[in-house]
Amino acid sequence: MxxxxxxxxxxxxxxxxxxxxxxxxxxxxxxxxxxxxxxxxxxxxxxxxxxxxxxxxxxxxxxxxxxxxxxxxxxxxxxxxxxxxxxxxxxxxxxxxxxxxxxxxxxDLPAYGDPAAPAMQHVAPHYLARGGVETGVPNIVTAVLASYRGFDTFGELVVIFTAGLGVLTLLAGSGVSGARSEVDAGDRDIIVRQVVKWLVPFVLLFALYVQFHGDYGPGGGFQAGVIFAAGMVLYALTFGLPRLERVLPPSRLRLLAATGVWLYGGVGVACLLRGGAFLDYAVLAEDAVDGQHLGILLVELGVGLTVFSVMVLIYRAFTRQRHGGVE
Amino acid sequence: MNGVAHAWLIVALMMSGLYIVMASAHLFKKLIGLSVFQVSVFMLYISLGVVEGAAPPIVEPGVDAYSNPLPHVLILTAIVVGIATMALALALLVRIRRAYGTLDEAALAAKDEDA
Amino acid sequence: MSAAWLPVLPVVAPLLAAPLWLVVRRPQVAWWGSMAVGAVAFAAAAALLVTVLRNGPVDYAFGGWPPPIGIAYRIDLLGAFVLVLVSGVSWVVSWAGGRGVEREVDEPRRALFFSAYLLCLAGLSGMVLTGDLFNLFVFLEISSLSTYVLVAAGRDRRALPASFRYLIMGTVGATFVLIGIGLLYAGTGTLNMADLAARLPEAFDRRAVHTGIVFLIVGIAIKAALFPLHHWLPDAYARAPGVVSAFLAATATKVAIYVFIRVVFFVFGAQATLEALAVQHTLTALAAAAVVFGSWAALRQDDTKRLLAYSSVAQIGYIVLGLMLADVAGLQAGLTHLFNHALMKGALFLALVAVVYHGGGQRLSDLAGLGARMPLTAAVIVIGGLSLIGVPLTAGFVGKWLLVEAAAAKGAWWLIAVVVVGSVFALGYVGRMLEALYFRAPAAQGGAGIAEAPLGLLVPALVLAAANLYFGIDTRLSAGLAGRVAAALGGAG
Amino acid sequence: MSAVVDGLAWAAIGLGVFVCFSGAFGLLRFPDFYSRLHAAGVTDTLGAGLVLLGLMLQAGWSLAAAKLALILLFAWVSGPTASHVLARAARHDGLEPWTGAEGRRR
Structure with a gap:
C-alpha cells in the first residue's frame, strides 16, 4: 500500500x-x-x-x-x-x-491508482496527449472544461445563474430595506476594521490572479468569482452592507450576472456567425490555437462575472431578511 | 498493493449522508445530509481518475504520467450544481419558516391539516 | 436560416433570453418576450423534425470537437418528435402565462417567473437533444432548479414545503443519475451515448456497469415519478401556480420518460438490460401498480389539481407498461400515449387556471354550476376528461387502444385487465368533475362574480382541447410518427 | 541542497508538527473557552509557521517559496484576528474566564 x-x-x-x-x-x-x-x-x-x-x-x-x-x-x-x-x-x-x-x-473496480483502468484508456489519453497542443493551454482541466466540454460549462454557468435567479425570486419583496443597525454598521472593532481594510485588496488581487492564471495552474473563472465575492462579503461584514451597495448597487449586480451568461453564450454565437459550430473557438482567429486561447479567456471571464455577482446577490438577499418571526 | 478499500469508505460516507437526508425530521438537517451525500459522490468520481505516481494534469516538460483530467472537470461542474441547489434550498427554508413558524416535518404537515 | 443553427437554437435561444428579465423587470415585456422566444424554439424544433424526416438523423458537435472527445448532439426521429411536443405544448401554455400570473404570482416575482420558465424549457430541450450522458445531467439540473423556483413562485404557502420536498427528492434522484454515469464511465471510459452503446457489449460483465445501469434507471424513475417514487409529484403539481402545473404535467415527466427510453433502448440495448437485470419484470409490475394506485388515489381526492396529479401518476404507468412490452407495438403505444397525455393534462390544468381566475377555488365543490357560467372552460374539462378516460374519437383513446392491441398480441391478458380497471377508475374521477360542473347547484350566492375567463386563458386551453380531438381522429402525427420511431427502436434493440 | 539545509527543514517541520499536536491536545484538555482559544492560536501561528518555514527551506529560492512566504504572512495576520474576534464574541456573550475557583467547566 x-x-x-x-x-x-x-x-x-x-x-x-x-x-x-x-x-x-x-x-x-x-x-x-x-x-x-x-x-x-x-x-x-x-x-x-x-x-x-x-x-x-x-x-x-x-x-x-x-x-x-x-x-x-x-x-x-x-x-x-x-x-x-x-x-x-x-x-x-x-x-x-x-x-x-x-x-x-x-x-471489481480496478485498484486505486491503476493506470490500466478502462477510465484511463479511451478518451482521457487524447486530452493529455493532444490537449496542450490543440488548445494552447497547459492546464488540461481548463482545456477540457472550457473547450472540449465547453457546452457543459455553459450549462454549469446557467445553473449558477438559475440559483441566483431563484433566490431572488423566492426572497423578493420579503427583505428589509432602509437603516438597520445590524446590517448597516458592520463591525466597529478597530482591529477587525484595520485588518480587513488591508486584506481586501489582496483578496481581490488574488482573485484576479486565479482568473487569469487558470490556463497555467489550478484556477479559473469559477474559483476567481467565488474569491472575488468572498472579498466583497468580507468588506460588507466589516463595513456594513450599505457601503458595499454604494459601490455595487443590486441593479448593477443583476446586470453583471446577466452579462456573464451573455458573454459565454455570445462567444458561442460569434463562433456560429463565423461559420463554426457553437463554441468552436478555433474560428475566432486566423490561427486555430490562437482562437482557442481567446475563446477560453473570454468564456472564463463570463464564468467569473456571473459567479461573482450571483454570489454577492445571494449573500445580500439572505442578509436583508428579517430574522425569525412568522408571517 | 492498493485495493478498493477507499470505495468501501466512500460508500459508507455516502450512505450516512443519504441516511441523514431520509431519517431527519428537520428540513435544515436534511439539506446538510444532502451535501455530505454529494461530497462523497465527488470523491468516488475523483478516485476513478487517480494514477499512482502521476502528476496533476498540468502539462509540464519532462513529466509523462498524469492523472485523468476528465473526472476533475465533471466534478467541478457537480460542485457548482451542489452549491446552487443548496442556495435555492436555503431560500426555500427561509420562506417556509416564515410561513409556518417551524421546519419540523411532522409539525408542517399538522399545520396544513387544520388550514 | 442556416442549418448549422437549427440544433442549438431550441436550447440556446431560451438560455440567452432568460437573463433579460433579470435586467428588464417588466412582467408584460417578459411575457411577450418569452412567447416570442418560445415561438422561435418551437419553429426550430418543427424544422428539425422536418429535416430528420427528410434526411435522417442530425449530428452536431459542440466546439467542433468530434465525439467522444467533445459533446455532441445526435438528433434522431425520437428526439425530434419529443422536442416538438415539449416546445409546442410549453409554448401554448406560455400564452396563458400573462393572465395566469396575475392571480397566482405576486408582482415582484412575475418577471423573474418568466426567466425561470425559459430556463426550464431550455433545460428540458437540452435533455432531449443531448447525446452525452454528463451533459444530460447538467441540463437535468437546469430544468430541475428552475422547476423548484416555478413551483414555489405562487401565493399558496403549501407550495413551499412541496417545492422543498421535490428539491430533496429531485436532488437525490439527480445524484443517483450522477453515480450511475460515474460507474458507467469507470467501466467503459466514455460519456458519449453512441460510443457507450458501442463499447458496452464487451464491458457488460463488469459489475460497475450493472450497478451504474440500475442507479441511472432509479434516478430517472424518480424524475419520471414512477410508482413508488412518485411522492413529490401530487403536492408539487397541486400547489404550484396553475400555469406551472400545466407546463410540468405536459413536459417534465415526459422528458424523463424519454430519457429512460433513450438510455435503455439506445445505450444499454433493450435485450441485455431488460433480461439480464430483471428490469423488465420489475418495471412492468411497478407500472401496473402505478395505474391501479394512481387511478384509485385520484378517485379519492377532493382537490381538483391533486386529482389530476394522481391521474398523472397513473398515466405514467400506462406509458411505461407500453414501453416494457419491449416490442414495436408496445413502444408505439407508449410513445403515442406520452404524446397524447401531454395534450390532455395541458388542457385540463389550463382549464383549472381559468376556473380560479375569477376567484373560484380548486376543490371539486368549487366546480359546482360552472357548466352554465363558464361554458367554454367547462367544455375544455369535458374534452380533456373524456380523453383521460379514453373515449373513442379523443386522443386518449388512441394510446390505450394501441396498448390493448399490443398486450393482446403478446397474450398479456392481465395487462388488459389493468388498463380496464384504470379506465373504470378514470370514469369515476372524471365523472365526479363533470357531475359537479353540470348537475350541482352553486354552493352559495357568493360566487356571483364568476364568469367566463378572459380570452388570454381560454384560447390556449381551447387550442389544447382541440388538439385532443384532432389527434383522436387524425393520428398520423402522433401514432403514425410514434410507429416509425418504434420501428427504428425495434431495429436498434 | 546541502544536508544542513535539509536537516534544518525537517527539524522545523518536525517541531511545527509537535506544536500543532500540542495545540490540538490543549484544545481538547484545557478547562475553558479562553484557554482553549490560546492553545488553538499556537497551532495557527507557531505551528503553521514552523511547517511553512520548513517547506520554504525545502523549496529553495523559487516562486514556490515566495508563495509560501505570502501564505505565512496571511496566516499571521488572519489567525490572531480570528482569535481576537472569537474572544471578543465570547466576552460579549458574557462568558467569564475560568479562574480555578469553581472547578472545571465546559
Missing part, C-alpha cells in the same frame, strides 16, 4: 467519524460545522488524488461559501435544534439496499 493511499484512507475514516457525529447531533450549527469539516477534509483528499482544481473549488465552495450561507440562513431562520423524532425503519432499509448495491458494483 502506498503512502498516498494510506493517507486517503485515514482522511476518509476521519470524515466517516464526522458524519457519524453529524447524524447524532441535534444542534444545527454543529451540523453545519461538521459538514464544513467533511468538505474541507474532502478537499484534502482531492489534493492527494492529484485533483488540484477540484480541491481548490471544494475548499472555496463546499467549506467556504456553503458554510457561510448556511450560518447566515440559520441566523435568519432562528432555528437552533432539530428536535423532531427521526424515522429509522425505511431509511435504514433503503441505505442498506443502496449501500449493498454500491459495494457490489465497486468490488
Amino acid at each position: 502506498s503512502v498516498e493511499y494510506g493517507l486517503t484512507l485515514t482522511l476518509l475514516a476521519f470524515m466517516l467519524l464526522a458524519a457519524w457525529a453529524l447524524a447524532r447531533s441535534d444542534d444545527l450549527l454543529a451540523a453545519v460545522m461538521l459538514a464544513g469539516i467533511i468538505s474541507l477534509a474532502s478537499a484534502a483528499v482531492f489534493t492527494v488524488m492529484d485533483a488540484v482544481d477540484v480541491a481548490f473549488t471544494e475548499a472555496a465552495v463546499g467549506a467556504g461559501v456553503a458554510t457561510l450561507l448556511s450560518v447566515r440562513a440559520l441566523g435568519v431562520l432562528g432555528e437552533r435544534r432539530a428536535a423532531g423524532r427521526a424515522r429509522v425503519g425505511l431509511p435504514f432499509l433503503v441505505v442498506l439496499v443502496c449501500g449493498g448495491l454500491l459495494l457490489y458494483g465497486t468490488a
Whole structure:
C-alpha cells in the first residue's frame, strides 16, 4: 500500500467519524460545522488524488461559501435544534439496499491508482496527449472544461445563474430595506476594521490572479468569482452592507450576472456567425490555437462575472431578511 | 498493493449522508445530509481518475504520467450544481419558516391539516 | 436560416433570453418576450423534425470537437418528435402565462417567473437533444432548479414545503443519475451515448456497469415519478401556480420518460438490460401498480389539481407498461400515449387556471354550476376528461387502444385487465368533475362574480382541447410518427 | 541542497508538527473557552509557521517559496484576528474566564 493511499484512507475514516457525529447531533450549527469539516477534509483528499482544481473549488465552495450561507440562513431562520423524532425503519432499509448495491458494483473496480483502468484508456489519453497542443493551454482541466466540454460549462454557468435567479425570486419583496443597525454598521472593532481594510485588496488581487492564471495552474473563472465575492462579503461584514451597495448597487449586480451568461453564450454565437459550430473557438482567429486561447479567456471571464455577482446577490438577499418571526 | 478499500469508505460516507437526508425530521438537517451525500459522490468520481505516481494534469516538460483530467472537470461542474441547489434550498427554508413558524416535518404537515 | 443553427437554437435561444428579465423587470415585456422566444424554439424544433424526416438523423458537435472527445448532439426521429411536443405544448401554455400570473404570482416575482420558465424549457430541450450522458445531467439540473423556483413562485404557502420536498427528492434522484454515469464511465471510459452503446457489449460483465445501469434507471424513475417514487409529484403539481402545473404535467415527466427510453433502448440495448437485470419484470409490475394506485388515489381526492396529479401518476404507468412490452407495438403505444397525455393534462390544468381566475377555488365543490357560467372552460374539462378516460374519437383513446392491441398480441391478458380497471377508475374521477360542473347547484350566492375567463386563458386551453380531438381522429402525427420511431427502436434493440 | 539545509527543514517541520499536536491536545484538555482559544492560536501561528518555514527551506529560492512566504504572512495576520474576534464574541456573550475557583467547566 502506498503512502498516498494510506493517507486517503485515514482522511476518509476521519470524515466517516464526522458524519457519524453529524447524524447524532441535534444542534444545527454543529451540523453545519461538521459538514464544513467533511468538505474541507474532502478537499484534502482531492489534493492527494492529484485533483488540484477540484480541491481548490471544494475548499472555496463546499467549506467556504456553503458554510457561510448556511450560518447566515440559520441566523435568519432562528432555528437552533432539530428536535423532531427521526424515522429509522425505511431509511435504514433503503441505505442498506443502496449501500449493498454500491459495494457490489465497486468490488471489481480496478485498484486505486491503476493506470490500466478502462477510465484511463479511451478518451482521457487524447486530452493529455493532444490537449496542450490543440488548445494552447497547459492546464488540461481548463482545456477540457472550457473547450472540449465547453457546452457543459455553459450549462454549469446557467445553473449558477438559475440559483441566483431563484433566490431572488423566492426572497423578493420579503427583505428589509432602509437603516438597520445590524446590517448597516458592520463591525466597529478597530482591529477587525484595520485588518480587513488591508486584506481586501489582496483578496481581490488574488482573485484576479486565479482568473487569469487558470490556463497555467489550478484556477479559473469559477474559483476567481467565488474569491472575488468572498472579498466583497468580507468588506460588507466589516463595513456594513450599505457601503458595499454604494459601490455595487443590486441593479448593477443583476446586470453583471446577466452579462456573464451573455458573454459565454455570445462567444458561442460569434463562433456560429463565423461559420463554426457553437463554441468552436478555433474560428475566432486566423490561427486555430490562437482562437482557442481567446475563446477560453473570454468564456472564463463570463464564468467569473456571473459567479461573482450571483454570489454577492445571494449573500445580500439572505442578509436583508428579517430574522425569525412568522408571517 | 492498493485495493478498493477507499470505495468501501466512500460508500459508507455516502450512505450516512443519504441516511441523514431520509431519517431527519428537520428540513435544515436534511439539506446538510444532502451535501455530505454529494461530497462523497465527488470523491468516488475523483478516485476513478487517480494514477499512482502521476502528476496533476498540468502539462509540464519532462513529466509523462498524469492523472485523468476528465473526472476533475465533471466534478467541478457537480460542485457548482451542489452549491446552487443548496442556495435555492436555503431560500426555500427561509420562506417556509416564515410561513409556518417551524421546519419540523411532522409539525408542517399538522399545520396544513387544520388550514 | 442556416442549418448549422437549427440544433442549438431550441436550447440556446431560451438560455440567452432568460437573463433579460433579470435586467428588464417588466412582467408584460417578459411575457411577450418569452412567447416570442418560445415561438422561435418551437419553429426550430418543427424544422428539425422536418429535416430528420427528410434526411435522417442530425449530428452536431459542440466546439467542433468530434465525439467522444467533445459533446455532441445526435438528433434522431425520437428526439425530434419529443422536442416538438415539449416546445409546442410549453409554448401554448406560455400564452396563458400573462393572465395566469396575475392571480397566482405576486408582482415582484412575475418577471423573474418568466426567466425561470425559459430556463426550464431550455433545460428540458437540452435533455432531449443531448447525446452525452454528463451533459444530460447538467441540463437535468437546469430544468430541475428552475422547476423548484416555478413551483414555489405562487401565493399558496403549501407550495413551499412541496417545492422543498421535490428539491430533496429531485436532488437525490439527480445524484443517483450522477453515480450511475460515474460507474458507467469507470467501466467503459466514455460519456458519449453512441460510443457507450458501442463499447458496452464487451464491458457488460463488469459489475460497475450493472450497478451504474440500475442507479441511472432509479434516478430517472424518480424524475419520471414512477410508482413508488412518485411522492413529490401530487403536492408539487397541486400547489404550484396553475400555469406551472400545466407546463410540468405536459413536459417534465415526459422528458424523463424519454430519457429512460433513450438510455435503455439506445445505450444499454433493450435485450441485455431488460433480461439480464430483471428490469423488465420489475418495471412492468411497478407500472401496473402505478395505474391501479394512481387511478384509485385520484378517485379519492377532493382537490381538483391533486386529482389530476394522481391521474398523472397513473398515466405514467400506462406509458411505461407500453414501453416494457419491449416490442414495436408496445413502444408505439407508449410513445403515442406520452404524446397524447401531454395534450390532455395541458388542457385540463389550463382549464383549472381559468376556473380560479375569477376567484373560484380548486376543490371539486368549487366546480359546482360552472357548466352554465363558464361554458367554454367547462367544455375544455369535458374534452380533456373524456380523453383521460379514453373515449373513442379523443386522443386518449388512441394510446390505450394501441396498448390493448399490443398486450393482446403478446397474450398479456392481465395487462388488459389493468388498463380496464384504470379506465373504470378514470370514469369515476372524471365523472365526479363533470357531475359537479353540470348537475350541482352553486354552493352559495357568493360566487356571483364568476364568469367566463378572459380570452388570454381560454384560447390556449381551447387550442389544447382541440388538439385532443384532432389527434383522436387524425393520428398520423402522433401514432403514425410514434410507429416509425418504434420501428427504428425495434431495429436498434 | 546541502544536508544542513535539509536537516534544518525537517527539524522545523518536525517541531511545527509537535506544536500543532500540542495545540490540538490543549484544545481538547484545557478547562475553558479562553484557554482553549490560546492553545488553538499556537497551532495557527507557531505551528503553521514552523511547517511553512520548513517547506520554504525545502523549496529553495523559487516562486514556490515566495508563495509560501505570502501564505505565512496571511496566516499571521488572519489567525490572531480570528482569535481576537472569537474572544471578543465570547466576552460579549458574557462568558467569564475560568479562574480555578469553581472547578472545571465546559
